[in-house]
Amino acid sequence: MSPPAVVTEEDGLSKVSSTVASGSSQSLDCFSQNGAGLKERNYLGLSDCSSVDSCASTVPVLCVEKKENMNLKATELRLGLPGSQSPERDPDLFSLSLAKLDEKPLFPLVPTKDGICLSSQKTVVSGNKRGFADTMDGFSQGKFTGNTGMNAMLSPRPSGAQPSAMKEMPSKLQERPCSDNNGTGHNHTGASISGSAPASKAQVVGWPPIRSFRKNSMATTSNKNNDEVDGKPGVGALFVKVSMDGAPYLRKVDLRSYTTYQELSSALEKMFSCFTLGQCGSHGAPGREMLSESKLRDLLHGSEYVLTYEDKDGDWMLVGDVPWEMFTDTCKRLKIMKGSDAIGLAPRAMEKSKSRS
Amino acid sequence: MNIFPDEVIEQIFGYVTSQRDRNALSLVCKNWHKLERCSRKSVLIGNCYSISPERVIERFPELKSLTLKGKPHFADFNLVPHGWGGFVYPWIEALAKTKVDLEKLKLKRMVVTDEGLELLARSFMNFKSLVLLSCEGFTTTGLAAIAANCRFLRELDLQENEVDDHKGQWLSCFPDCCTSLVSLNFACLKGEINLGALERLVARSPNLKSLRLNHTVPLSALQRILMQAPQLVDLGIGSFIHDPHSEVYTRLKNTIIKCKSMTSLSGFFEVLPGCLRAIYPVCMNLTALNLSYAAGIHCRELIKLIRRCGKLQRLWIMDCIGDYGLGVVASTCKDLQELRVFPSVLIGLNGPAGVSEKGLVAISMGCTKLHSLLYFCQQMTNAALITVAKNCPNCIRFRLCILDPTKPDPDTLQPLDEGFGAIVQSCKQLRRLSLSGQLTDRVFLYIGVYAEQLEMLSIAFAGQSDKGMMYVLNGCKKLRKLEIRDSPFGDPALLTDMGKYETMRSLWMSSCDVTIGACKALAEKMRRLNVEIFNENEKVDCSVDGGQKVQKMYLYRTLAGRRNDAPEHVWIL
Numbered sequence: 025m026s027p028p029a030v031v032t033e034e035d036g037l038s039k040v041s042s043t044v045a046s047g048s049s050q051s052l053d054c055f056s057q058n059g060a061g062l063k064e065r066n067y068l069g070l071s072d073c074s075s076v077d078s079c080a081s082t083v084p085v086l087c088v089e090k091k092e093n094m095n096l097k098a099t100e101l102r103l104g105l106p107g108s109q110s111p112e113r114d115p116d117l118f119s120l121s122l123a124k125l126d127e128k129p130l131f132p133l134v135p136t137k138d139g140i141c142l143s144s145q146k147t148v149v150s151g152n153k154r155g156f157a158d159t160m161d162g163f164s165q166g167k168f169t170g171n172t173g174m175n176a177m178l179s180p181r182p183s184g185a186q187p188s189a190m191k192e193m194p195s196k197l198q199e200r201p202c203s204d205n206n207g208t209g210h211n212h213t214g215a216s217i218s219g220s221a222p223a224s225k226a227q228v229v230g231w232p233p234i235r236s237f238r239k240n241s242m243a244t245t246s247n248k249n250n251d252e253v254d255g256k257p258g259v260g261a262l263f264v265k266v267s268m269d270g271a272p273y274l275r276k277v278d279l280r281s282y283t284t285y286q287e288l289s290s291a292l293e294k295m296f297s298c299f300t301l302g303q304c305g306s307h308g309a310p311g312r313e314m315l316s317e318s319k320l321r322d323l324l325h326g327s328e329y330v331l332t333y334e335d336k337d338g339d340w341m342l343v344g345d346v347p348w349e350m351f352t353d354t355c356k357r358l359k360i361m362k363g364s365d366a367i368g369l370a371p372r373a374m375e376k377s378k379s380r381s
Numbered sequence: 382m383n384i385f386p387d388e389v390i391e392q393i394f395g396y397v398t399s400q401r402d403r404n405a406l407s408l409v410c411k412n413w414h415k416l417e418r419c420s421r422k423s424v425l426i427g428n429c430y431s432i433s434p435e436r437v438i439e440r441f442p443e444l445k446s447l448t449l450k451g452k453p454h455f456a457d458f459n460l461v462p463h464g465w466g467g468f469v470y471p472w473i474e475a476l477a478k479t480k481v482d483l484e485k486l487k488l489k490r491m492v493v494t495d496e497g498l499e500l501l502a503r504s505f506m507n508f509k510s511l512v513l514l515s516c517e518g519f520t521t522t523g524l525a526a527i528a529a530n531c532r533f534l535r536e537l538d539l540q541e542n543e544v545d546d547h548k549g550q551w552l553s554c555f556p557d558c559c560t561s562l563v564s565l566n567f568a569c570l571k572g573e574i575n576l577g578a579l580e581r582l583v584a585r586s587p588n589l590k591s592l593r594l595n596h597t598v599p600l601s602a603l604q605r606i607l608m609q610a611p612q613l614v615d616l617g618i619g620s621f622i623h624d625p626h627s628e629v630y631t632r633l634k635n636t637i638i639k640c641k642s643m644t645s646l647s648g649f650f651e652v653l654p655g656c657l658r659a660i661y662p663v664c665m666n667l668t669a670l671n672l673s674y675a676a677g678i679h680c681r682e683l684i685k686l687i688r689r690c691g692k693l694q695r696l697w698i699m700d701c702i703g704d705y706g707l708g709v710v711a712s713t714c715k716d717l718q719e720l721r722v723f724p725s726v727l728i729g730l731n732g733p734a735g736v737s738e739k740g741l742v743a744i745s746m747g748c749t750k751l752h753s754l755l756y757f758c759q760q761m762t763n764a765a766l767i768t769v770a771k772n773c774p775n776c777i778r779f780r781l782c783i784l785d786p787t788k789p790d791p792d793t794l795q796p797l798d799e800g801f802g803a804i805v806q807s808c809k810q811l812r813r814l815s816l817s818g819q820l821t822d823r824v825f826l827y828i829g830v831y832a833e834q835l836e837m838l839s840i841a842f843a844g845q846s847d848k849g850m851m852y853v854l855n856g857c858k859k860l861r862k863l864e865i866r867d868s869p870f871g872d873p874a875l876l877t878d879m880g881k882y883e884t885m886r887s888l889w890m891s892s893c894d895v896t897i898g899a900c901k902a903l904a905e906k907m908r909r910l911n912v913e914i915f916n917e918n919e920k921v922d923c924s925v926d927g928g929q930k931v932q933k934m935y936l937y938r939t940l941a942g943r944r945n946d947a948p949e950h951v952w953i954l
Contacts, residue, residue, distance in 0.1 A: 230458035230866070231841070232724055232757060232784050233815075235515065237541040237569065241650075241674060242725075337655050337682060346681065347705050354681055 262352060268296050268329070268360035279352045285344050292331065296360060330366045333358045342366065387412075391420050400425050419443060426450070427886050429467060429491065430911065433941045434475035445484045446510075447476070451491035453889050453935050454839075455864055457515060460891055460933065462915055464948040470497040471946075477504035485510040485536075492516070498523030502530035509561075510536035517543040521572070525551035532556070535588075536564040546572030553578040562586040566593035568617045568648060573597045584609045593617025596650035604633040607640060615645035615669075621652045625659075634659045647671035647697075652678050657686055664689035668716075671697040673723045684709050697721040700735040700757060707740030711747025719753040720744060724784060735784070738765030745772035753778040761818055762790045766800025770807035779804055780815035786842040786867075789819035796820050802827035805835070815839040825849035829856020837862040850874035854881050864889040872899035879907050887937035898927025900934055904954035911943060912936040912954040 260280070267274040275295050282288045331343040335354040343351070343358070385393075394417055397403055407417040423446040424437060438444065451467025469491045476483055483505040493516045501508065508531045521544065527537065528551055552574050555562075562582070567574070574597060583589060583606050591614060594603065598619035607613070623630045637643075643663045652675055667690050672678060676699070678686075683698065684706045693714040700722050702710070710717065722736055738761045744751065751773050761783055789796055797818040805811060805828050812834055816824065820843035828835065829852035836859055844850065850870040853863065854877060863885065871894030882888055882903075897914065904912040916932040943953050 228786070228867075230455065230460045231786055232782055233458045233839075233841070234723065234757075235457045235541060236459055237515065237543065238674075238723070242676060335681065337658070337685070339685065346684070350681055350705070 264333075264355055264357050266292060266295070266358040266360070269362050269365070271296065271360075277358070279355060284348060285351075288343075289331070292358075292360070329360050330363050331358060332361050332366055387416055390416055394420055398423070422446060423485075424448070428937050428939075429469070429472065430941060430944050431886070431937060431939045434472045436940070438475060438479050438481055442479075442481070444476075444481050446487070447472075447483065447485070448487040448489075449491060450489040453864065453887060454490075454862070455866065455889055455891070456490055460866070461935075462948075462950055465915070465951055466944065466946055466948075467491045468946055469493050470500075473497050473501050473504070477501075481505075482507055484508060485512075487512040487514075488516055489514040490516065492518040493523070494518050495520055495523035495526070499526040502526045507533060509533055510538075512536065512538040512540075513542050514540045515542065520545035521547045521549045521551045521570070524567075525549060525554040528552065528554035528559075529556065532559060533561050534559065535561050537562075538564055538566045538591075539569050540566065542569050544570055546570050548572040550575055550578070552582065555582050557585070560585050561588065563588045564591040564615075565589070566591065566617065568593040568595050568619075568650075570595045576602045580605055580609065586610075587612075589613065591615035591645075593647060594619035596620055596648075600633060600656075601629050604629060604636050607633070607636045611636075611639045612642055613640055614642050615647075616640075616643055617648035618646065619648055619650060621649050621656050623653070623656060625653075625655045630656070630659065634662075638662045641666075643667070645669035645671075647674075649675035649678060654679055654682060657682050661686075661689055665691060668692055669695040671695075673697040673699055673721065675699070676725070680706055688713055690714060691716075693717055695719040697723070699723050699725040701725045702736070702740075703734075704736050704740035704743065707736060708743040708747075711743040714748060716750060717744075717748040718750050720748070720751060721755040722757055723755075724757040724782075735759045738762045741765060742768050745769040749773070750775070752776055755780045755782075757782045757784060759784055760788055760791050761797060761800065762792050763795060763797055763800035763803075764790075764792070766797065767803040770800075770803035774807045775810060776804070776808040777810055778813040779808065779811060780813065780839070781817055782815065783817045786817050787819050796824070798824040798827065802831070805832040810834055813837040816843055817841060819843075821845050822849040822852070825852040829853050832857055834859055836860060838864070840865040840868055842867045844868045844870060847871055847874035847877075851877050854878050860884075861886045863887075865891070865893060867892040869894055872896055875899050876903060879903055882907065882910055882936060883938050885938065887935065889933075889935050890931075891933040893931075893934075895931050895934055896927060897925060897929050897931055900931055900936075901927065901954055903936070909938055909940065910936050911939050913947070913951055914954065915951045 261278040262280045263276045263278050265274050265276055277288070277291065277295075279288070282291065332340050333343050333351070333355045334340050334357050336356060337354075340359075345351075346354075390413070394403070394406060397406060400423070403417055403421060407414045418440050420443060421441045422443060424441055424444055425448040426432060426437065427450050429449045429451050437447075449469065449472060451469070452461055452465060455461060456465070467490060469488055473486075477500055484507050486501065486508075487510075493513060498519055501511070503526075511527060511531075511534075519542075524537075524539075524544075527534065534555075555578075559582075563586075565582075572595075574595070576598065579594075579598070580602065583592065589610050590612070592606070592610065593615070594606075594617055596619050598606075600621055600623045603618060603621075607616075623633075637659055640663060644666055646660065646663070646667055646669070649672060654677075657678065664686065670687075670690060670693055672683065680701050680703055683702050687693075687696075687702075687706070687710055691713055693710075694716050696710065696714065696717060696719070698706075698721070702722070707722075710720075722740075724735065736756070736758045738758065741754075741756055741758065741761070742765045745768060749772065752775050754776065755778075758781070761781060790800070797816075798821055801814075801816055801820070801824045805814065811832055814828070814832065814835060814837070816839065822845050825844060825848070828838070832838075835857045838853060838857070838860065840863075847870055849868070850865070851874050853860070854874070860881075864887075866889075870890065875890070875895050876899055900912050900914055904910065913935045914931050914933065915935075947953055
């Protein structure tokens, strides 16, 4: 396999046009060119990626900004989450090297489950070796010029309308003889996500390839155990108490009115103006563990406060540890603790990073 | 080659345990062949129909441990009709007739009956170990026979079998004098057991190291059992439901702390949130954790648990852990060697919607020792696979299952040829590969060229033409098992290199483009292959035109000729 060439945004334009021109042929060039474009994928964390930030904001090969110039709107295929612009498709289109991702924010400001992957997407952009430890970056979206919608789209969760769009594409694009035999294969949704109808599960015999014993066991136990339903996102307010060590009063905040830790932190800062949040403070440092490192040092001097929360299991955790959605789903109450009190709450991730460094 | 006396050679052979090595020894010369076969203790027959039991016994009279595999792999996914075969009774019968001093029997995907178990229990005085994986056809009555008659039983290991549970007293059938148990696994049984009998059994088994309970064993019983057996190394928890503030729960916590040898945990068929804290004390020593049946554990609890398991080498979980959770695994479990992520989509669990390529990339970055992977995901990209290939060049088993089997790379809408190509090129020791996603013939070209050590390949909904299959058959010299479903490979591919199939254990093709005529031609030409054709429970019409496509075909090399235990709807050409 030829080593993929790095494709910058400008180059991508020309490469894009040539791949379109190659029509429906599935030439090797077609693949390797797109493989080339793929190298720009920011979550590879490749050090030789020309510019991390440009990687962040660029959708490789799929230069959405240039689409108008290319006048490819007629041939573009867009994928969207339900509620966003519906995909336009040219049914006669065979060469589908281009998928235009809709710029419209597909990641609604209301937290959805996609947020979880969003954070992980972001963390790698910073070039960390550790892909996911760095959840904080995911929340500092302002740092990146990229489109939040774009990045969310980079990890699309098929649900609702989207799978049908995806399904039809292969049969249109590729002349796959076996698609005739396997019409059923295209009927099912890839997954019943977020509790969507189980009736739409795989109708293909023996797919997904899971031992029937496992399938049968899970079917019987699921009824007993499916007791915890995460709070539906975006519905109503979610007030939690916020207390602070030494403060004479406690306040309540509506977690649903924020979408990031940064917002929550600023709001609390205003409310309890005499403290500094331990972790949600500066965003200069790319790595969350580095943030925590310096904060931990500060904590040891006992001069800082940290924001902690009690989760559904009754455990006290440092705020910022988990993706925002998971936090809002599990947070029962918040507490602003003295740094010295919070040392025992240092999450494993932090300890591990300390031992590694 | 008579430099050493036979006794010395035998002594040296005693250190050679791997079957492949011993097979090699036996090819050196006649004398070595004789010495080897007379001293071989353990034999694996990968396909129970490839040879008759009599021939095995004749060649290896000192046989102590026999492993048999029956049905083809795709039987796991309901692709093999009921009653196809894989009966173990003839083997037990043949062994019982001779003077073989059988001590261990391990069966995978075979049909086991109560009669067989009873015969087994009565026939071998020193029988020590019975391991059944994905078998069916027996009931707890058969287990009772084993318990009652095998006085020196050390191991009874039942994994994922379909057992008819008569809720009998099979556990009580272990006599009081039976104190030799080392491993007992009945997690797959559905019915209640006699808790008192279990506790007494554990109390009189000082060597018990591995105990896996089924879902009917409550937490209170678990606590009493652990009091008797703090030396346990491997524990399978049945039901883990209790009020976390109750006295029973507190006692359990205190008991678990004493289990300092515990390195492997599994089960949790029923769990209440908040109960998991009891096992935190053992987490830091765990090397194996199987939570793939624990539907009750929420993602965030899972993550909290895993953060404590820094020494994990083997992890089986469900995809509700999400990409973020896999990131936690990647940063915590630096010694991870084997990871299996199962789909929770089947049970419609709420929570993060499965895992994607991001989780896998994170794992590959954090867990550099990873060599075995089974990953059910929503989607995969070429870029991610290329990254994984770069990060995990030591991968031996790579099984990827995208839940939508023909899904292309969602970012580029390209097939995943390049990604899998990178995997086979980079992972030079790759022995097992399962493909999914949209794939053209190109991926098979890569596999044929680069996958030199590949022994087992699973293909579904992939490829465009016969060339795909031909690339594989021509290229993969060490290929032993090839299984293909719903792919456009037809007669030219099947017949291109008929001799190849004698170098392989088996070939499975279902919903492909192979015709009856071609199968007949193949069977005619290659007499040491059994070519079986079957549809789903309907008798195949033998008079039908040779051009008709075959629904399912399974062929395997054999020295035993046609088998005579096939049901009506299986046609052996």
